[in-house]
Amino acid sequence: MASAGGLPLDVVRLTMLREVALRGSIAGAARTLGLTPSAVSQQLSVLEREAGTALLSRSARGVQLTGAAAALVARTESILAVLEHARADLDRLSGSTAGQLRIGTVASAAAALVSPAASRLAIEHAEIRLTVTVAEPSRSIDALVAGDLDLAVVDVYDGVPVPVPDYLHQTELRVEPLVVVARPGVLAPRRRPTLLMLAEADWVMPPAEAACGQAVRVACREAGFEPRVRWETDDMLLLVRAVAAGHGVAVLPRLAVDDRMADVVIRPLARPAMQRRLLALTRASSADRPIVQTVLAALNF
Template sequence: MLDVRRLRLLRELSLRGTIVAVADALAFTPSAVSQQLSALEREAGIALLERTGRRVVLTPAGLNLVEHAEAVLARLEQATAELADARQGLAGPLRIGTFPTAARAIVPAALTTLAAHHPGLEPMVSEIDPAGVAHALRAGELDVALVHDYDFVPSPAEPGLASEPLCAEYLCLAALSPETAETTEGASISRWRDAPWITATPGTLCHAMTLRACQAAGFTPRVRHQVDEFATVLALVAAGQGVALVPQLGVAEPVPGVTLTRLPVHRRTRIAFRRGADGHPAVAAITAALRTAVPEELRPGP
Protein backbone atom coordinates (compact mmCIF):
# COMPACT_ATOMS: atom_id res chain seq x y z
CA MET A 1 0.00 0.00 0.00
CA LEU A 2 1.37 3.41 -0.97
CA ASP A 3 1.71 5.90 1.87
CA VAL A 4 -0.24 9.11 1.22
CA ARG A 5 2.27 11.28 3.07
CA ARG A 6 5.04 9.98 0.83
CA LEU A 7 2.92 10.60 -2.25
CA ARG A 8 2.59 14.19 -1.12
CA LEU A 9 6.39 14.47 -0.89
CA LEU A 10 6.74 13.08 -4.40
CA ARG A 11 4.23 15.60 -5.70
CA GLU A 12 6.10 18.42 -4.00
CA LEU A 13 9.39 17.23 -5.49
CA SER A 14 7.86 17.31 -8.96
CA LEU A 15 6.81 20.93 -8.38
CA ARG A 16 9.75 22.35 -6.42
CA GLY A 17 12.55 20.55 -8.24
CA THR A 18 14.94 19.71 -5.39
CA ILE A 19 14.84 17.71 -2.20
CA VAL A 20 16.22 20.71 -0.30
CA ALA A 21 13.33 22.89 -1.50
CA VAL A 22 10.80 20.25 -0.44
CA ALA A 23 12.45 19.95 2.97
CA ASP A 24 12.46 23.71 3.49
CA ALA A 25 8.80 24.05 2.49
CA LEU A 26 7.50 21.20 4.63
CA ALA A 27 9.77 21.60 7.68
CA PHE A 28 11.67 18.36 7.12
CA THR A 29 15.38 17.72 6.86
CA PRO A 30 16.66 16.82 3.39
CA SER A 31 17.74 13.47 4.81
CA ALA A 32 14.22 12.73 6.05
CA VAL A 33 12.72 13.61 2.66
CA SER A 34 15.21 11.33 0.90
CA GLN A 35 14.44 8.49 3.29
CA GLN A 36 10.69 8.84 2.78
CA LEU A 37 11.04 8.93 -0.99
CA SER A 38 13.26 5.85 -0.89
CA ALA A 39 10.59 4.10 1.18
CA LEU A 40 7.99 5.10 -1.43
CA GLU A 41 10.13 3.54 -4.15
CA ARG A 42 10.26 0.31 -2.15
CA GLU A 43 6.47 0.40 -1.76
CA ALA A 44 6.04 1.00 -5.49
CA GLY A 45 8.56 -1.67 -6.45
CA ILE A 46 10.01 0.51 -9.21
CA ALA A 47 12.43 3.41 -9.51
CA LEU A 48 10.63 6.72 -9.19
CA LEU A 49 13.69 8.99 -9.11
CA GLU A 50 16.92 9.28 -11.04
CA ARG A 51 19.84 10.68 -9.09
CA THR A 52 22.66 12.39 -10.99
CA GLY A 53 25.09 13.97 -8.58
CA ARG A 54 23.05 16.41 -6.51
CA ARG A 55 20.18 16.51 -8.99
CA VAL A 56 17.06 14.37 -8.72
CA VAL A 57 14.55 13.97 -11.53
CA LEU A 58 11.42 11.87 -11.71
CA THR A 59 11.35 8.79 -13.92
CA PRO A 60 8.37 8.19 -16.24
CA ALA A 61 6.92 5.95 -13.54
CA GLY A 62 7.43 8.72 -10.98
CA LEU A 63 5.70 11.28 -13.18
CA ASN A 64 2.79 8.90 -13.73
CA LEU A 65 2.50 8.31 -10.00
CA VAL A 66 2.38 12.07 -9.40
CA GLU A 67 -0.73 12.27 -11.60
CA HIS A 68 -2.39 9.60 -9.48
CA ALA A 69 -1.22 11.39 -6.33
CA GLU A 70 -3.02 14.55 -7.45
CA ALA A 71 -6.27 12.62 -7.77
CA VAL A 72 -5.77 10.89 -4.42
CA LEU A 73 -5.02 14.14 -2.58
CA ALA A 74 -8.04 15.82 -4.15
CA ARG A 75 -10.30 12.98 -3.00
CA LEU A 76 -8.88 13.23 0.52
CA GLU A 77 -9.69 16.95 0.54
CA GLN A 78 -13.21 16.11 -0.60
CA ALA A 79 -13.58 13.49 2.12
CA THR A 80 -12.34 15.97 4.73
CA ALA A 81 -14.88 18.50 3.47
CA GLU A 82 -17.75 16.02 3.69
CA LEU A 83 -16.78 14.99 7.23
CA ALA A 84 -16.63 18.63 8.29
CA ASP A 85 -20.03 19.23 6.72
CA ALA A 86 -21.47 16.36 8.74
CA ARG A 87 -20.35 17.90 12.01
CA GLN A 88 -22.53 20.45 13.76
CA GLY A 89 -21.23 23.99 13.63
CA LEU A 90 -18.01 25.46 12.32
CA ALA A 91 -15.11 26.05 14.66
CA GLY A 92 -11.35 26.27 14.68
CA PRO A 93 -8.68 28.13 12.72
CA LEU A 94 -9.18 29.17 9.10
CA ARG A 95 -5.92 30.30 7.47
CA ILE A 96 -6.47 32.94 4.80
CA GLY A 97 -3.84 34.31 2.45
CA THR A 98 -4.30 37.65 0.74
CA PHE A 99 -2.41 40.33 -1.15
CA PRO A 100 -2.20 43.80 0.46
CA THR A 101 -4.85 45.61 -1.59
CA ALA A 102 -7.50 42.98 -0.86
CA ALA A 103 -6.38 42.89 2.77
CA ARG A 104 -7.43 46.53 3.05
CA ALA A 105 -10.38 46.78 0.67
CA ILE A 106 -12.16 43.41 0.92
CA VAL A 107 -11.00 41.18 3.76
CA PRO A 108 -12.06 43.27 6.83
CA ALA A 109 -15.72 43.43 5.73
CA ALA A 110 -15.62 39.71 4.89
CA LEU A 111 -14.31 38.87 8.37
CA THR A 112 -17.11 40.91 9.95
CA THR A 113 -19.69 38.90 7.99
CA LEU A 114 -17.93 35.65 8.81
CA ALA A 115 -17.92 36.41 12.54
CA ALA A 116 -21.62 37.22 12.49
CA HIS A 117 -22.57 33.92 10.88
CA HIS A 118 -19.85 31.58 12.20
CA PRO A 119 -18.50 32.91 15.50
CA GLY A 120 -16.71 29.62 16.20
CA LEU A 121 -14.34 30.08 13.30
CA GLU A 122 -10.98 31.69 14.00
CA PRO A 123 -9.78 33.40 10.79
CA MET A 124 -6.03 33.93 10.59
CA VAL A 125 -4.98 36.33 7.81
CA SER A 126 -1.51 36.41 6.26
CA GLU A 127 -0.30 38.72 3.51
CA ILE A 128 1.38 36.80 0.72
CA ASP A 129 2.28 37.62 -2.86
CA PRO A 130 0.12 35.61 -5.28
CA ALA A 131 3.28 34.04 -6.69
CA GLY A 132 3.77 32.18 -3.40
CA VAL A 133 0.19 31.08 -2.82
CA ALA A 134 0.27 27.76 -4.67
CA HIS A 135 3.10 26.33 -2.60
CA ALA A 136 1.55 27.61 0.64
CA LEU A 137 -1.81 26.00 -0.13
CA ARG A 138 -0.31 22.68 -1.17
CA ALA A 139 1.91 22.65 1.91
CA GLY A 140 -1.14 23.16 4.15
CA GLU A 141 0.07 26.54 5.39
CA LEU A 142 -3.12 28.18 4.06
CA ASP A 143 -6.69 26.92 3.66
CA VAL A 144 -7.84 29.54 1.18
CA ALA A 145 -6.20 32.51 -0.52
CA LEU A 146 -6.93 35.49 -2.72
CA VAL A 147 -4.83 35.60 -5.87
CA HIS A 148 -4.84 37.89 -8.87
CA ASP A 149 -3.63 38.05 -12.42
CA TYR A 150 -3.48 40.71 -15.12
CA ASP A 151 -4.27 40.86 -18.82
CA PHE A 152 -0.55 40.81 -19.57
CA VAL A 153 0.35 38.32 -16.81
CA PRO A 154 -2.12 35.41 -16.81
CA SER A 155 -1.86 32.84 -14.05
CA PRO A 156 -0.92 29.30 -15.11
CA ALA A 157 -2.99 26.36 -13.91
CA GLU A 158 -1.54 25.04 -10.65
CA PRO A 159 -1.52 21.29 -9.93
CA GLY A 160 -3.66 20.35 -6.97
CA LEU A 161 -5.44 23.71 -6.78
CA ALA A 162 -8.80 25.10 -7.89
CA SER A 163 -10.21 28.60 -7.83
CA GLU A 164 -13.35 30.67 -8.29
CA PRO A 165 -13.64 34.23 -9.65
CA LEU A 166 -14.23 36.98 -7.08
CA CYS A 167 -13.93 40.35 -8.81
CA ALA A 168 -12.36 42.31 -11.66
CA GLU A 169 -11.09 45.88 -11.75
CA TYR A 170 -9.52 48.20 -14.30
CA LEU A 171 -6.06 49.74 -14.02
CA CYS A 172 -5.27 53.43 -14.01
CA LEU A 173 -2.25 55.39 -15.13
CA ALA A 174 -1.36 57.64 -12.21
CA ALA A 175 0.39 60.83 -13.32
CA LEU A 176 0.99 64.38 -12.14
CA SER A 177 -0.07 66.07 -15.40
CA PRO A 178 -3.82 66.66 -15.41
CA GLU A 179 -3.69 68.62 -18.62
CA THR A 180 -2.75 65.48 -20.58
CA ALA A 181 -5.20 63.13 -18.88
CA GLU A 182 -7.90 61.12 -20.58
CA THR A 183 -10.80 59.86 -18.52
CA THR A 184 -12.28 57.32 -20.93
CA GLU A 185 -11.28 53.72 -21.29
CA GLY A 186 -9.06 53.14 -24.29
CA ALA A 187 -6.31 55.62 -23.42
CA SER A 188 -2.81 54.55 -24.39
CA ILE A 189 0.17 54.54 -22.05
CA SER A 190 2.59 55.18 -24.92
CA ARG A 191 2.42 58.97 -24.27
CA TRP A 192 4.39 58.33 -21.05
CA ARG A 193 7.24 56.45 -22.74
CA ASP A 194 9.73 59.17 -21.81
CA ALA A 195 8.59 59.59 -18.21
CA PRO A 196 10.29 57.97 -15.21
CA TRP A 197 8.26 55.02 -13.89
CA ILE A 198 7.41 53.66 -10.47
CA THR A 199 6.95 49.89 -10.42
CA ALA A 200 6.53 47.16 -7.86
CA THR A 201 9.58 45.17 -6.80
CA PRO A 202 10.98 42.59 -9.24
CA GLY A 203 9.56 39.09 -8.91
CA THR A 204 6.01 40.29 -8.23
CA LEU A 205 3.07 40.04 -10.63
CA CYS A 206 2.57 43.81 -10.42
CA HIS A 207 6.14 44.43 -11.57
CA ALA A 208 5.76 42.02 -14.49
CA MET A 209 2.43 43.60 -15.43
CA THR A 210 3.89 47.12 -15.72
CA LEU A 211 6.85 45.94 -17.79
CA ARG A 212 4.68 43.93 -20.18
CA ALA A 213 2.05 46.65 -20.52
CA CYS A 214 4.73 49.16 -21.48
CA GLN A 215 6.39 46.70 -23.85
CA ALA A 216 3.02 46.07 -25.50
CA ALA A 217 2.82 49.84 -26.04
CA GLY A 218 6.19 49.77 -27.78
CA PHE A 219 8.71 50.81 -25.13
CA THR A 220 10.58 49.62 -22.06
CA PRO A 221 9.90 51.80 -19.00
CA ARG A 222 12.72 53.77 -17.39
CA VAL A 223 12.24 52.64 -13.80
CA ARG A 224 13.17 55.14 -11.09
CA HIS A 225 11.48 53.68 -7.98
CA GLN A 226 10.40 50.18 -6.96
CA VAL A 227 7.66 50.21 -4.32
CA ASP A 228 4.94 47.65 -3.56
CA GLU A 229 2.44 49.64 -1.50
CA PHE A 230 0.09 51.57 -3.78
CA ALA A 231 -0.49 54.38 -1.25
CA THR A 232 3.24 55.05 -1.30
CA VAL A 233 3.31 54.77 -5.08
CA LEU A 234 0.62 57.46 -5.35
CA ALA A 235 2.49 59.68 -2.87
CA LEU A 236 5.60 59.42 -5.05
CA VAL A 237 3.55 60.30 -8.13
CA ALA A 238 2.19 63.33 -6.27
CA ALA A 239 5.79 64.31 -5.47
CA GLY A 240 6.61 64.35 -9.19
CA GLN A 241 8.74 61.23 -9.03
CA GLY A 242 7.21 59.42 -11.97
CA VAL A 243 4.11 57.67 -13.29
CA ALA A 244 2.69 54.27 -12.35
CA LEU A 245 -0.02 51.75 -13.08
CA VAL A 246 -2.41 51.31 -10.15
CA PRO A 247 -5.44 48.97 -9.89
CA GLN A 248 -8.84 50.38 -9.04
CA LEU A 249 -8.80 49.01 -5.48
CA GLY A 250 -5.31 50.43 -4.97
CA VAL A 251 -6.75 53.95 -4.81
CA ALA A 252 -8.19 54.27 -1.31
CA GLU A 253 -9.00 57.95 -1.78
CA PRO A 254 -8.14 60.73 -4.26
CA VAL A 255 -4.62 62.10 -3.99
CA PRO A 256 -4.33 65.87 -4.60
CA GLY A 257 -2.48 66.63 -7.81
CA VAL A 258 -2.62 63.07 -9.15
CA THR A 259 -4.71 62.29 -12.21
CA LEU A 260 -5.91 58.74 -12.80
CA THR A 261 -6.41 57.73 -16.42
CA ARG A 262 -8.47 54.59 -16.92
CA LEU A 263 -6.75 52.04 -19.16
CA PRO A 264 -8.09 49.02 -21.08
CA VAL A 265 -6.09 46.71 -18.78
CA HIS A 266 -7.66 44.68 -15.99
CA ARG A 267 -6.76 42.79 -12.84
CA ARG A 268 -8.85 39.79 -11.85
CA THR A 269 -9.02 38.39 -8.31
CA ARG A 270 -9.85 34.76 -7.59
CA ILE A 271 -10.39 32.64 -4.47
CA ALA A 272 -7.96 29.72 -4.50
CA PHE A 273 -8.01 26.51 -2.47
CA ARG A 274 -6.84 22.92 -2.65
CA ARG A 275 -8.68 20.86 -5.23
CA GLY A 276 -11.57 19.06 -3.58
CA ALA A 277 -11.82 21.57 -0.72
CA ASP A 278 -14.52 23.72 -2.29
CA GLY A 279 -17.16 21.68 -0.46
CA HIS A 280 -15.57 22.26 2.93
CA PRO A 281 -18.05 24.34 4.97
CA ALA A 282 -15.33 26.69 6.24
CA VAL A 283 -14.08 27.34 2.72
CA ALA A 284 -17.65 27.85 1.53
CA ALA A 285 -18.30 30.24 4.43
CA ILE A 286 -15.32 32.49 3.74
CA THR A 287 -16.04 32.39 0.01
CA ALA A 288 -19.59 33.64 0.61
CA ALA A 289 -18.34 36.32 3.00
CA LEU A 290 -15.75 37.54 0.52
CA ARG A 291 -18.36 37.82 -2.21
CA THR A 292 -20.57 40.04 -0.05
CA ALA A 293 -17.59 42.29 0.70
CA VAL A 294 -16.79 43.04 -2.94
CA PRO A 295 -18.13 46.39 -4.22
CA GLU A 296 -21.07 45.87 -6.57
CA GLU A 297 -19.31 47.42 -9.57
CA LEU A 298 -16.44 44.93 -9.31
CA ARG A 299 -18.49 41.75 -9.10
CA PRO A 300 -18.33 39.39 -12.09
CA GLY A 301 -21.39 39.17 -14.27
CA PRO A 302 -23.74 36.16 -14.35
Protein backbone atom coordinates (compact mmCIF):
# COMPACT_ATOMS: atom_id res chain seq x y z
CA MET A 1 0.00 0.00 0.00
CA ALA A 2 3.06 2.19 0.04
CA SER A 3 2.75 4.97 -2.49
CA ALA A 4 5.17 4.49 -5.35
CA GLY A 5 7.00 7.66 -4.54
CA GLY A 6 9.54 9.35 -6.73
CA LEU A 7 12.33 8.59 -4.30
CA PRO A 8 15.65 8.24 -6.07
CA LEU A 9 16.97 4.71 -6.30
CA ASP A 10 20.30 4.41 -4.53
CA VAL A 11 22.95 2.69 -6.61
CA VAL A 12 24.77 1.15 -3.65
CA ARG A 13 21.58 -0.50 -2.51
CA LEU A 14 20.89 -1.64 -6.05
CA THR A 15 24.24 -3.38 -6.20
CA MET A 16 23.37 -5.10 -2.95
CA LEU A 17 20.18 -6.36 -4.53
CA ARG A 18 22.17 -7.54 -7.51
CA GLU A 19 24.53 -9.41 -5.24
CA VAL A 20 21.56 -11.10 -3.58
CA ALA A 21 20.25 -12.09 -7.00
CA LEU A 22 23.66 -13.48 -7.84
CA ARG A 23 24.25 -15.44 -4.64
CA GLY A 24 20.68 -16.47 -4.01
CA SER A 25 20.52 -15.35 -0.42
CA ILE A 26 21.04 -12.32 1.74
CA ALA A 27 23.60 -14.16 3.80
CA GLY A 28 25.55 -15.12 0.68
CA ALA A 29 25.52 -11.57 -0.61
CA ALA A 30 26.64 -10.31 2.78
CA ARG A 31 29.62 -12.65 2.69
CA THR A 32 30.88 -11.47 -0.66
CA LEU A 33 30.19 -7.85 0.25
CA GLY A 34 32.09 -8.17 3.48
CA LEU A 35 29.10 -7.17 5.58
CA THR A 36 26.79 -8.77 8.09
CA PRO A 37 23.49 -10.16 6.80
CA SER A 38 21.74 -7.67 9.02
CA ALA A 39 23.25 -4.73 7.17
CA VAL A 40 22.20 -6.10 3.80
CA SER A 41 18.71 -6.85 5.05
CA GLN A 42 18.30 -3.31 6.34
CA GLN A 43 19.51 -1.71 3.15
CA LEU A 44 17.19 -3.88 1.08
CA SER A 45 14.29 -2.79 3.24
CA VAL A 46 15.17 0.81 2.50
CA LEU A 47 15.44 -0.02 -1.20
CA GLU A 48 11.97 -1.51 -1.12
CA ARG A 49 10.69 1.71 0.37
CA GLU A 50 12.47 3.67 -2.35
CA ALA A 51 11.06 1.42 -5.03
CA GLY A 52 7.59 1.45 -3.52
CA THR A 53 7.23 -2.26 -4.20
CA ALA A 54 8.14 -5.56 -2.62
CA LEU A 55 11.40 -6.80 -4.07
CA LEU A 56 11.96 -10.00 -2.10
CA SER A 57 9.60 -12.67 -0.94
CA ARG A 58 11.37 -13.64 2.23
CA SER A 59 11.14 -17.10 3.64
CA ALA A 60 13.11 -18.61 6.42
CA ARG A 61 15.00 -20.55 3.77
CA GLY A 62 16.50 -17.98 1.44
CA VAL A 63 14.74 -15.28 -0.51
CA GLN A 64 12.96 -15.13 -3.84
CA LEU A 65 13.22 -12.13 -6.17
CA THR A 66 10.04 -10.51 -7.44
CA GLY A 67 9.64 -9.42 -11.03
CA ALA A 68 10.32 -5.84 -10.06
CA ALA A 69 13.55 -6.90 -8.40
CA ALA A 70 14.62 -8.77 -11.51
CA ALA A 71 14.01 -5.67 -13.59
CA LEU A 72 16.04 -3.57 -11.19
CA VAL A 73 18.87 -6.07 -11.24
CA ALA A 74 18.96 -5.92 -15.02
CA ARG A 75 19.17 -2.13 -14.92
CA THR A 76 21.86 -2.35 -12.26
CA GLU A 77 23.99 -4.44 -14.58
CA SER A 78 23.82 -1.60 -17.09
CA ILE A 79 24.83 0.92 -14.47
CA LEU A 80 27.79 -1.13 -13.33
CA ALA A 81 28.88 -1.52 -16.94
CA VAL A 82 28.72 2.24 -17.42
CA LEU A 83 30.71 2.79 -14.25
CA GLU A 84 33.36 0.43 -15.52
CA HIS A 85 33.41 2.29 -18.81
CA ALA A 86 33.92 5.46 -16.83
CA ARG A 87 36.87 3.90 -15.05
CA ALA A 88 38.26 2.83 -18.43
CA ASP A 89 37.88 6.42 -19.65
CA LEU A 90 39.94 7.66 -16.75
CA ASP A 91 42.63 5.07 -17.29
CA ARG A 92 42.76 5.82 -20.98
CA LEU A 93 42.95 9.56 -20.49
CA SER A 94 45.76 9.25 -18.00
CA GLY A 95 47.36 6.45 -20.02
CA SER A 96 47.85 4.70 -16.74
CA THR A 97 48.37 0.98 -16.57
CA ALA A 98 48.62 1.07 -12.80
CA GLY A 99 46.33 -0.97 -10.66
CA GLN A 100 45.22 -4.45 -9.93
CA LEU A 101 44.14 -7.08 -12.45
CA ARG A 102 42.58 -10.36 -11.45
CA ILE A 103 43.07 -13.22 -13.88
CA GLY A 104 41.34 -16.56 -13.93
CA THR A 105 42.92 -19.22 -16.11
CA VAL A 106 42.64 -22.86 -17.03
CA ALA A 107 45.38 -24.92 -15.46
CA SER A 108 47.14 -25.83 -18.70
CA ALA A 109 47.56 -22.21 -19.71
CA ALA A 110 48.66 -21.15 -16.25
CA ALA A 111 52.14 -22.62 -16.54
CA ALA A 112 52.73 -22.13 -20.26
CA LEU A 113 51.15 -18.72 -20.86
CA VAL A 114 50.14 -16.83 -17.78
CA SER A 115 53.19 -17.47 -15.67
CA PRO A 116 55.70 -16.26 -18.30
CA ALA A 117 53.49 -13.26 -18.99
CA ALA A 118 53.41 -12.44 -15.29
CA SER A 119 57.18 -12.62 -15.11
CA ARG A 120 57.54 -10.32 -18.08
CA LEU A 121 55.03 -7.86 -16.64
CA ALA A 122 56.78 -7.85 -13.29
CA ILE A 123 59.82 -6.44 -15.05
CA GLU A 124 58.31 -4.19 -17.68
CA HIS A 125 55.24 -3.04 -15.75
CA ALA A 126 56.02 -3.22 -12.08
CA GLU A 127 53.00 -0.98 -11.40
CA ILE A 128 50.61 -3.78 -12.34
CA ARG A 129 49.54 -6.05 -9.52
CA LEU A 130 48.38 -9.38 -10.93
CA THR A 131 46.28 -11.91 -9.07
CA VAL A 132 46.05 -15.29 -10.78
CA THR A 133 43.41 -17.88 -9.94
CA VAL A 134 43.32 -21.26 -11.62
CA ALA A 135 39.75 -22.24 -12.44
CA GLU A 136 37.72 -24.04 -15.06
CA PRO A 137 36.29 -21.98 -17.91
CA SER A 138 32.70 -22.00 -16.71
CA ARG A 139 33.72 -20.88 -13.23
CA SER A 140 36.03 -18.21 -14.62
CA ILE A 141 33.27 -16.89 -16.83
CA ASP A 142 30.84 -16.69 -13.94
CA ALA A 143 33.41 -14.86 -11.84
CA LEU A 144 34.16 -12.51 -14.73
CA VAL A 145 30.50 -11.64 -15.14
CA ALA A 146 30.08 -11.19 -11.41
CA GLY A 147 32.99 -8.79 -11.39
CA ASP A 148 35.25 -10.99 -9.28
CA LEU A 149 37.72 -11.33 -12.15
CA ASP A 150 38.92 -8.89 -14.79
CA LEU A 151 40.27 -11.35 -17.33
CA ALA A 152 39.58 -15.01 -17.96
CA VAL A 153 41.79 -17.35 -19.96
CA VAL A 154 39.58 -20.23 -21.12
CA ASP A 155 39.94 -23.00 -23.65
CA VAL A 156 37.51 -24.15 -26.31
CA TYR A 157 37.67 -27.61 -27.84
CA ASP A 158 36.22 -28.49 -31.20
CA GLY A 159 32.74 -29.85 -30.71
CA VAL A 160 32.49 -28.92 -27.05
CA PRO A 161 30.39 -25.79 -26.75
CA VAL A 162 31.34 -23.29 -24.06
CA PRO A 163 28.57 -20.77 -23.43
CA VAL A 164 30.24 -17.37 -23.58
CA PRO A 165 27.86 -14.44 -22.98
CA ASP A 166 28.10 -12.26 -26.04
CA TYR A 167 28.68 -9.08 -24.07
CA LEU A 168 32.08 -10.40 -23.12
CA HIS A 169 34.99 -9.29 -25.22
CA GLN A 170 37.06 -12.10 -26.76
CA THR A 171 40.68 -12.21 -27.85
CA GLU A 172 42.17 -15.32 -29.38
CA LEU A 173 45.45 -16.08 -27.66
CA ARG A 174 46.55 -19.30 -29.26
CA VAL A 175 45.30 -22.11 -31.49
CA GLU A 176 47.19 -25.24 -30.60
CA PRO A 177 47.08 -28.84 -31.74
CA LEU A 178 46.31 -31.76 -29.50
CA VAL A 179 49.23 -34.17 -29.34
CA VAL A 180 49.61 -37.81 -28.54
CA VAL A 181 51.67 -38.55 -25.47
CA ALA A 182 53.03 -42.07 -25.14
CA ARG A 183 55.96 -44.09 -23.90
CA PRO A 184 58.85 -44.36 -26.36
CA GLY A 185 58.29 -47.25 -28.73
CA VAL A 186 54.56 -47.42 -28.41
CA LEU A 187 53.94 -45.37 -31.51
CA ALA A 188 54.98 -46.39 -35.00
CA PRO A 189 58.05 -44.32 -35.92
CA ARG A 190 58.12 -41.47 -38.41
CA ARG A 191 54.43 -41.27 -39.01
CA ARG A 192 51.85 -39.06 -37.43
CA PRO A 193 49.50 -41.31 -35.51
CA THR A 194 45.75 -41.28 -36.05
CA LEU A 195 43.29 -41.86 -33.26
CA LEU A 196 42.28 -45.17 -34.83
CA MET A 197 45.82 -46.46 -34.40
CA LEU A 198 45.29 -46.11 -30.67
CA ALA A 199 41.98 -48.01 -30.58
CA GLU A 200 43.52 -50.98 -28.81
CA ALA A 201 45.72 -49.00 -26.44
CA ASP A 202 45.06 -48.28 -22.81
CA TRP A 203 44.18 -44.61 -22.20
CA VAL A 204 44.99 -42.00 -19.64
CA MET A 205 42.48 -39.19 -19.68
CA PRO A 206 41.01 -36.22 -17.94
CA PRO A 207 37.52 -36.99 -16.62
CA ALA A 208 34.56 -36.76 -18.98
CA GLU A 209 33.32 -33.66 -17.15
CA ALA A 210 36.41 -31.75 -18.24
CA ALA A 211 36.18 -30.28 -21.70
CA CYS A 212 39.40 -31.97 -22.76
CA GLY A 213 38.24 -35.40 -21.63
CA GLN A 214 34.93 -34.90 -23.35
CA ALA A 215 36.50 -33.76 -26.61
CA VAL A 216 38.85 -36.72 -26.81
CA ARG A 217 36.12 -39.22 -25.99
CA VAL A 218 33.86 -37.75 -28.67
CA ALA A 219 36.69 -37.87 -31.21
CA CYS A 220 37.45 -41.50 -30.41
CA ARG A 221 33.82 -42.45 -30.87
CA GLU A 222 33.72 -40.63 -34.17
CA ALA A 223 36.83 -42.58 -35.16
CA GLY A 224 34.89 -45.70 -34.44
CA PHE A 225 36.00 -46.99 -31.05
CA GLU A 226 35.41 -46.52 -27.35
CA PRO A 227 38.68 -45.79 -25.53
CA ARG A 228 39.64 -48.11 -22.72
CA VAL A 229 40.31 -45.60 -19.95
CA ARG A 230 42.68 -46.89 -17.29
CA TRP A 231 43.53 -43.67 -15.51
CA GLU A 232 41.43 -40.64 -14.99
CA THR A 233 42.68 -37.44 -13.40
CA ASP A 234 42.28 -33.72 -13.68
CA ASP A 235 45.90 -33.03 -12.91
CA MET A 236 47.87 -32.60 -16.11
CA LEU A 237 51.20 -33.24 -14.48
CA LEU A 238 49.99 -36.43 -12.89
CA LEU A 239 48.46 -37.41 -16.18
CA VAL A 240 51.74 -37.23 -18.05
CA ARG A 241 53.42 -39.11 -15.20
CA ALA A 242 50.86 -41.86 -15.63
CA VAL A 243 51.81 -42.12 -19.29
CA ALA A 244 55.48 -42.23 -18.37
CA ALA A 245 54.74 -44.99 -15.89
CA GLY A 246 53.23 -47.05 -18.67
CA HIS A 247 49.56 -46.84 -17.77
CA GLY A 248 48.53 -45.85 -21.25
CA VAL A 249 48.55 -43.17 -23.95
CA ALA A 250 47.02 -39.75 -23.75
CA VAL A 251 45.86 -37.02 -26.12
CA LEU A 252 46.38 -33.58 -24.69
CA PRO A 253 46.81 -29.95 -25.67
CA ARG A 254 50.38 -29.17 -26.62
CA LEU A 255 50.80 -26.59 -23.89
CA ALA A 256 49.70 -28.96 -21.19
CA VAL A 257 52.73 -31.17 -21.66
CA ASP A 258 56.15 -30.23 -20.43
CA ASP A 259 58.68 -30.72 -23.26
CA ARG A 260 61.41 -31.85 -20.94
CA MET A 261 59.42 -34.66 -19.43
CA ALA A 262 61.44 -37.88 -19.43
CA ASP A 263 60.17 -41.25 -20.64
CA VAL A 264 57.48 -39.92 -22.94
CA VAL A 265 57.35 -38.92 -26.59
CA ILE A 266 55.11 -36.25 -27.94
CA ARG A 267 53.74 -36.58 -31.45
CA PRO A 268 51.20 -34.44 -33.30
CA LEU A 269 48.08 -36.17 -34.54
CA ALA A 270 47.65 -36.88 -38.25
CA ARG A 271 45.34 -34.54 -40.08
CA PRO A 272 42.61 -33.65 -39.62
CA ALA A 273 44.14 -32.86 -36.28
CA MET A 274 42.17 -31.94 -33.20
CA GLN A 275 42.82 -28.55 -31.75
CA ARG A 276 41.83 -26.28 -28.95
CA ARG A 277 41.66 -22.52 -28.89
CA LEU A 278 42.76 -20.43 -25.96
CA LEU A 279 40.66 -17.32 -25.50
CA ALA A 280 41.10 -14.33 -23.26
CA LEU A 281 37.76 -12.90 -22.12
CA THR A 282 37.10 -9.54 -20.55
CA ARG A 283 33.99 -7.55 -19.83
CA ALA A 284 33.32 -5.24 -22.77
CA SER A 285 33.22 -2.35 -20.34
CA SER A 286 36.81 -2.89 -19.27
CA ALA A 287 38.25 -4.14 -22.56
CA ASP A 288 39.80 -0.81 -23.48
CA ARG A 289 41.48 -0.14 -20.16
CA PRO A 290 45.20 0.29 -20.76
CA ILE A 291 46.03 -2.18 -18.02
CA VAL A 292 43.88 -4.80 -19.73
CA GLN A 293 45.45 -4.09 -23.09
CA THR A 294 48.92 -4.35 -21.63
CA VAL A 295 48.25 -7.68 -19.96
CA LEU A 296 46.65 -9.01 -23.13
CA ALA A 297 49.72 -8.02 -25.08
CA ALA A 298 51.91 -9.83 -22.58
CA LEU A 299 49.76 -12.95 -22.85
CA ASN A 300 50.00 -12.82 -26.63
CA PHE A 301 53.71 -13.46 -26.36
